[in-house]
Amino acid sequence: MKIDSEKQNDIKKALGKRAASLVKNGMIVGLGTGSTANCFIESLIERCKEGLKIEVVSSSTHSLKRAEKGGIPLADMNFITKIDLTVDGADEIDPYNRMIKGGGGALVREKILASSSRQMIVIVDETKLVNQLGDFGLPVEIISFGYSATIFKLKELGYDGELRKLDHELYKTDNGNYIFDIRSPKRFLTPEKDDDVIKKIPGVVDTGFFFNMATSVLVGYANGNVKLRKAR
Amino acid sequence: MKIDSEKQNDIKKALGKRAASLVKNGMIVGLGTGSTANCFIESLIERCKEGLKIEVVSSSTHSLKRAEKGGIPLADMNFITKIDLTVDGADEIDPYNRMIKGGGGALVREKILASSSRQMIVIVDETKLVNQLGDFGLPVEIISFGYSATIFKLKELGYDGELRKLDHELYKTDNGNYIFDIRSPKRFLTPEKDDDVIKKIPGVVDTGFFFNMATSVLVGYANGNVKLRKAR
Numbered sequence: 001m002k003i004d005s006e007k008q009n010d011i012k013k014a015l016g017k018r019a020a021s022l023v024k025n026g027m028i029v030g031l032g033t034g035s036t037a038n039c040f041i042e043s044l045i046e047r048c049k050e051g052l053k054i055e056v057v058s059s060s061t062h063s064l065k066r067a068e069k070g071g072i073p074l075a076d077m078n079f080i081t082k083i084d085l086t087v088d089g090a091d092e093i094d095p096y097n098r099m100i101k102g103g104g105g106a107l108v109r110e111k112i113l114a115s116s117s118r119q120m121i122v123i124v125d126e127t128k129l130v131n132q133l134g135d136f137g138l139p140v141e142i143i144s145f146g147y148s149a150t151i152f153k154l155k156e157l158g159y160d161g162e163l164r165k166l167d168h169e170l171y172k173t174d175n176g177n178y179i180f181d182i183r184s185p186k187r188f189l190t191p192e193k194d195d196d197v198i199k200k201i202p203g204v205v206d207t208g209f210f211f212n213m214a215t216s217v218l219v220g221y222a223n224g225n226v227k228l229r230k231a232r
Numbered sequence: 233m234k235i236d237s238e239k240q241n242d243i244k245k246a247l248g249k250r251a252a253s254l255v256k257n258g259m260i261v262g263l264g265t266g267s268t269a270n271c272f273i274e275s276l277i278e279r280c281k282e283g284l285k286i287e288v289v290s291s292s293t294h295s296l297k298r299a300e301k302g303g304i305p306l307a308d309m310n311f312i313t314k315i316d317l318t319v320d321g322a323d324e325i326d327p328y329n330r331m332i333k334g335g336g337g338a339l340v341r342e343k344i345l346a347s348s349s350r351q352m353i354v355i356v357d358e359t360k361l362v363n364q365l366g367d368f369g370l371p372v373e374i375i376s377f378g379y380s381a382t383i384f385k386l387k388e389l390g391y392d393g394e395l396r397k398l399d400h401e402l403y404k405t406d407n408g409n410y411i412f413d414i415r416s417p418k419r420f421l422t423p424e425k426d427d428d429v430i431k432k433i434p435g436v437v438d439t440g441f442f443f444n445m446a447t448s449v450l451v452g453y454a455n456g457n458v459k460l461r462k463a464r
Contacts, residue, residue, distance in 0.1 A: 077377065077378050077381075078378075078379065078380060079380055080378070080380060080381060081380050081381050081384035082381070082384070083381075108375060108377075108434070108435070109375075109377050109378070111434040111435075112375065112377060112378040112381060112382065112434045112435045113378070114434075115381075115385070115433075115434040115435075116378065116381040116384075116385075143340060143341075143344065143407055143437070144407075145309065145340075145341050145344060145406070145407065146309050146310075146312070146341070146344040146345070146348065147310065148309075148310060148311055148312060148313050149309075149312060149313050149314070149315075149344060149347075149348040150344065152313035152314070152348075153347070153348075174377070175375055175376075175377065175408065175409075176407065176408045177407075199431060199432075200431075201347075202340070202343040202344045202346075202347040202438060203340070203343075203344045203347075205375070205437050206434060
């Protein structure tokens with residue numbers, strides 16, 4: 001399903017506002033990365049101007065800077081062991097709230113945040129809802145050393161795709177690694193198994209699969225509605 | 233068991249020489265890291281001076297430089313998908329040839345090499361033979377971002393230890409990550425399970441466990457003997 005970009009912006013704003021309304025005083029909040037997360041940050045800045053007291057950490061410098069510019073105090077991720085609430089988008093989410101993330105290239109840091117959070121609210125428009133994960137592709141972060149050997153192993157196991165590029169150069173994550181975007185298989189019938197197999201390959205840091213992370217999902221629809229879906 | 237350092241040097245030299253004798257013309261050879269691997273490199277340089285034609289890759293710049301200085305041609309690891317033979321040491325090895333490596337801090341690169349190799353010969357003196365893995369500790373490479381949260385998760389699961397330091401600074405691997413040295417549990421009764429559990433933690437890149445990697449093991453004894461042990 002396609003939604004025109006103006007409408008999509010409205011949906012993202014509504015999602016961001018709704019998610020920001022769930023943040024409470026004194027929380028350490030994890031900020032995701034991407035255009036939907038940005039709308040959340042903007043709404044959060046508004047709430048902080050009205051008196052909300054929180055501190056934030058983030059999976060990207062971009063989101064952190066945005067928050068800081070808006071006057072939200074930053075916490076030091078080096079000393080944080082638990083985050084109260086993380087709000088982030090997703091590239092695909094299935095009926096079991098299993099997700100694929102990593103389109104923005106920050107999957108490892110996003111997973112560190114999500115897995116350290118007491119609550120994770122995922123905000124997506126309805127185009128991200130899928131019955132089976134895979135159409136988006138699966139981003140996999142790999143160590144740059146020996147990347148050809150690592151990709152060779154992925155392909156031997158049936159996972160084909162390509163190294164992500166940016167401006168004709170290999171894309172490097174904030175952790176200094178590469179992203180291999182798996183394009184085949186087109187759909188993952190047993191994503192937990194695929195995750196296990198892929199992560200066992202030496203040189204693989206992590207995959208874009210997120211399981212058992214979302215505690216609730218806010219879905220924005222083309223008709224303007226925002227609905228809450230609880231994790232099963 | 234303790235072996236005095238002069239004797240240990242003799243054992244390492246004997247091991248290096250024996251391993252080098254197994255290298256054949258035309259091979260791409262993987263060089264490990266550490267004092268035993270250094271003895272192998274020295275013997276390999278001798279063989280190359282006598283006419284052996286090979287190319288080498290390595291898990292460390294140090295070993296590569298040593299080989300290059302000795303006149304051995306280097307291959308570019310960026311384009312290598314298969315290595316013919318890797319020779320490396322180990323910190324501990326059990327009767328099933330399961331190993332703990334990473335004392336030198338290069339475990340991720342060592343595992344990429346070992347897993348890309350048709351053959352891996354492990355060279356150890358008899359002090360490295362153990363019935364159960366663990367006394368050495370288990371090095372785990374973790375992403376620097378959010379390291380306190382990652383260590384918190386390790387400890388929650390019963391894996392205690394400390395971040396490796398070098399000259400009062402946190403030690404950084406060639407991949408830009410940290411090493412957490414697990415000291416407790418003292419012994420791993422089911423290392424495969426521990427490996428699975430630890431690797432599932434977001435932020436963990438890899439562990440120092442090496443399973444099903446060694447195709448043969450050369451053991452050097454205090455009495456001067458070198459014995460070959462095949463993988464089961």
